[in-house]
Amino acid sequence: MKTTGDQFLVKKINKSIVLDTIRDQSPISRAAVSKMTGLNKGTVSSLVAELINNEFVLEIGTGKSSGGRKPVMLLFHETAGYAIGVELGVAKIRTILTNLNGEMVEEASRKLARTEIEYVTQELFAAIQSMIDLTPPSRYGIVGIGIGVPGIVDETGRILFAPNLQWENMDLNALISEHFQLPVTIDNEANAGAVGEQQYGAGRDAANIVYISVSEGIGTGIIFGRELFRGAAGLSGEMGHMTIEANGRKCRCGNKGCWELYASTSSHPQYDFDTLVQMSASGEADGIRGFYEMGEYLGIGISTIINTFNPELIIIGNQMMRAERWITSAIQQTVATRSLSYHRKHSSIRFAQLETRSTLLGAAYYAISGFFSKDRASLAETM
Amino acid sequence: MKTTGDQFLVKKINKSIVLDTIRDQSPISRAAVSKMTGLNKGTVSSLVAELINNEFVLEIGTGKSSGGRKPVMLLFHETAGYAIGVELGVAKIRTILTNLNGEMVEEASRKLARTEIEYVTQELFAAIQSMIDLTPPSRYGIVGIGIGVPGIVDETGRILFAPNLQWENMDLNALISEHFQLPVTIDNEANAGAVGEQQYGAGRDAANIVYISVSEGIGTGIIFGRELFRGAAGLSGEMGHMTIEANGRKCRCGNKGCWELYASTSSHPQYDFDTLVQMSASGEADGIRGFYEMGEYLGIGISTIINTFNPELIIIGNQMMRAERWITSAIQQTVATRSLSYHRKHSSIRFAQLETRSTLLGAAYYAISGFFSKDRASLAETM
DNA sequence: TTTACTTAGTTTAATCAATAGACAAACTAA
DNA sequence: TTAGTTTGTCTATTGATTAAACTAAGTAAA
Known part of the structure; x- marks a missing residue:
């Protein structure tokens, strides 16, 4: 109806x-x-x-x-309430506290020793509680909690699959919201990052954005008409698994030739990412060549994105930002030759402006926007 | 504002x-x-x-x-007015007249001998006029004209590039609307097809649809939340030029390894499409194998689409429909192995239900929906 | 046939949010 | 001092929805 x-x-x-x-x-x-x-x-x-x-x-x-x-x-009145943003990583939990304008007032991080659900949820509770304890007094207090996680999340906040944490089908939303009795929004780390950059970062003036989170895998957050796109079941944006080599390497997802096998931080056949950064920084040709190739493959996928979505803005975020100066020209050159000229004219490529906080700030924004867009029934109470 | x-x-x-x-x-x-x-x-x-x-x-x-x-x-009252739908092809112009329910009441087609702008526009005028002449008397008469064209169209109805017609940067919308003094909507053939299937065909109950128009090239129309997606400049959906072989064949678009080089009706290295259909119909292995391979490549692109958009429904339309019985199993098998299982569960693949009229009916729908969604000022006059 | 009950559709009075325009307050500039 | 301007409030009016009363027109059972 x-x-x-x-x-x-x-x-x-x-x-x-x-x-x-x-x-x-x-x-x-x-x-x-x-x-x-x-x-x-x-x-x-x-x-x-x-x-x-x-x-x-x-x-x-x-x-x-x-x-x-x-x-x-x-x-x-930006301090009439506060929001908590959480980024659940594989090795650590990061948390921030923001005012209603998305301005950060507290920040913390804690290491995760293991990935079992019981342990991680206890750590999550503690991390969130410590933010709550730091919140200044205000009319509305904590208005909500937003959490970005590395995995596939459905529209209700249930984690369907988080390969790096080895979690499957877990209702994190219910767990957190029942414990704290606060509104909770859970989303994929790339979606949250896209929202963060759109609200507070590089995408503030753009209506159509594709945010590409490049670390060990590649995730994407797609924003159309200033709204985050969610597919049929709230899932979407797993563009890391688009095929760019029909008969390429086998991916653990079942497909062959997935983009993230060629363009993520773990895609170099010989060196790990930290080593590549170090090598490139000290001018070693092997490192620089490695990043150039990654840049080319990133450009291949980005060209497909441009032809598909013709977004105003493509934002590259997460770990790969550390290689910005070595991959930029390769990306630009590849996109210049591979994307359709009519589309390319309307699209530009940038790196995340919030650096490593895109996801955290996006997560906090989920809480803020949820607070301001309550339905009529609950609006009647507060407004 | x-x-x-x-x-x-x-x-x-x-x-x-x-x-x-x-x-x-x-x-x-x-x-x-x-x-x-x-x-x-x-x-x-x-x-x-x-x-x-x-x-x-x-x-x-x-x-x-x-x-x-x-x-x-x-x-x-479906006959309070009528809409005209036009499909501008390379070799012919097709036109239909529908009532306000999108039900076809007249249909015509005329061959195009050449592709020069002057000649084609004269033929377009004549084709549309003959529909107008056939329109029964009604309260609102012709409420608008919708046109699907094979090329890139911007949000104002200007044809930026139509490779098969060899047209560039042509304001067809102004031309037609001035001549007939009627509201005109012009869009890409695949977008119109997507809308047609969504309104009157296979996608009537779905909110998120990707329509894939496969003929000599591949075009896509993307519908989210029951609305057609348009990119930054109204362009979008040129997924035929997504890369599926990073170092594949050279495409005229500048890219290498574009999907449409491997999965369109013109992608077979030896036989043309009509021949392949004939061969397969008479059971020749070469023809059937040819379609199987096309089906596999179609499946590769469709897997990427599923992982990216997680649409409820993927609809394959246009010429390739004629090969339905020879490509279906190849597509299904490829998608089953290549797409993410969580996404695949929510997506199904079908062929266009309106057969060769998806674009025509979609074009007519543009006119109908334009009529019913007039802004407040003009609504005040009629309603 | 009578009576009780249902469903369909209209009418009426009340509510409430936006608007136009009058008005008051407070300022600038000549 | 005076004329004009801008800000913000107040008031009467408009118009759309709604709840509830009411009329119309049927069914079903005693």
């Missing part, structure tokens, strides 16, 4: 437009919000009054006059 | 929900519409009254009582 329209829907739409405008443009006056949104001045006044009442917006005194009465400047 | 909410928006939303419900479920009573949509009985009554007034809906007498007053059954 489609949601029908009524006045509550109208108010919800307009209230979130006003709040978004204030958040993006603050400090801003009521009059300016009215002009920008096209909403009537009176409407803006009344919605702002409610937002102030709920502490989502603050007045911070008058601004400069432009020939008439001085405007009262409004600010998004 | 985001569209803000007001009561006109609410009415527009609800009116289109009511109309959609009647169209999908007709014949249906007002009471049933109210139950299905959750809208108040009075609201439904008043919206239906307006729809009847505008001849979008008809009353067709009473239905069966279920223990009380007999319901008045409502019907979507």
Whole structure:
């Protein structure tokens, strides 16, 4: 059943437009919000009054006059609540605490000695609890927890398969949300990274982004029309397993010639990634050649992505960023020869701006956006 | 500037929900519409009254009582207007006339002797005019023209590049819409085919579809969340040029090892497509083997599509449909070994249900949906 | 035939959100 | 001092939905 329209829907739409405008443009006056949104001045006044009442917006005194009465400047109240972002890796758990603007206020990391579920969940509980303990007092407190994991996650937050952790079919979402009694969002590490870069990093102005997380495997997060794409079952974006050599090496996924066998950090036949970085940094030809070849293969996959999606922006993130200066030209050259010219003109390639925090900040954003997009029933309570 | 909410928006939303419900479920009573949509009985009554007034809906007498007053059954008035769908091919122009339900009422085809722009546009004008001449009288007449073309089209309907017609950068939309003074939508043939199958064919219940148009090249139309995906500049879906052999044959697009070099109807090194069909039909091993290999390569690309998009449905259309019985098992087997099991479970592969009319019906649907989704300003005039 | 009960559809009064426009407040500039 | 401008609030109006009453028109059982 489609949601029908009524006045509550109208108010919800307009209230979130006003709040978004204030958040993006603050400090801003009521009059300016009215002009920008096209909403009537009176409407803006009344919605702002409610937002102030709920502490989502603050007045911070008058601004400069432009020939008439001085405007009262409004600010998004970024510390009315906090969000927790978690990145569950194979060897460590990283956590951050952000305000409602996605600005980091605390950060921590703890090593994981093993990968058994019981041990890891205990460590997760402890890591999250320590962030909660560090949270300053605020109106809404912790508004939610977002978690990025290295594996396939369905739409409900169940981890279907995490090869590196050797987990299968595990309902992490239920576990965490029951323990902390807070809203929890769990997603693939690449999806979270894509969202992080889109909200706070290299993709802030782009509507269509493909984020490529390159480490031991290759994961992708696809954003269309400013929204993360999820396939039929919430799965998607496993482009690391697209075929680029029809009769290439065998992959553990069952396929042959998968992209990640040729372009991930573990794809070099001889040296591991750390060694390659060291060699290249000290100018050794073998290292530089190794990265050049990886860059070419990355370019092959990126060309397919450009022809398929024609995204405004392709962002390369995760471990492979450390090789930026040795792979960039190989990628660019390969893409220049292999992608369709009409598409290439509209696509550019960049490296992640948030460096190693794309996933963490994206995870925190899941919690923040979940808080602000609650459905009508729960909105009525808080807003 | 985001569209803000007001009561006109609410009415527009609800009116289109009511109309959609009647169209999908007709014949249906007002009471049933109210139950299905959750809208108040009075609201439904008043919206239906307006729809009847505008001849979008008809009353067709009473239905069966279920223990009380007999319901008045409502019907979507499918002949209140007509749409024209056009498929511009290399050797011919095909045209159909449909009612507002996308049901074909006229069909025609005319051969193209040459591909020069002047000649082809004259033929297009004549082909469309002959459909207009055949249109029965109705309240709204021809509501629009949709055209599917073999090439890259931008969001405004400008043909950027049509290799088979040898056209470049041509504003076909302006040409046609000025000549007939009607709304015109122009899109790539594969996108139109995807929309056709989604609305009227194999994909009617699916939200996420990838339509693969396989003829001399391979084009794809991607539908997410019941909406056609368009990339940054309205371009997208040129998956025929994804790399499946990193060092494969040279393609005219500049890339090497493009999918369409191995899996299109023109990909056999020795025989042309018609010959292969004939050979296979008469049981010749060479023909059957040829199709088996094509099926394998199709399967390779489809596996990548499954891993990338995890669509509910993959639809194979256009010329390659004629080889359905010889390629199906090769495709299925290849996909079974090459795609990720978690994704494969949620994806199924079918052939186009509208046969050779996917593109034509999709093009007509562009015109119909354009008519029903006019913006508020023009809606006020007609509705 | 009568009576009780159902279902369909309309009408009416109430609610509520946005809007236009009047108005007050506070400022600039001549 | 005065005229004009900008900001923000207040008020009456509009219009869409809704709940609930009401009318219409049937079924079913005593």
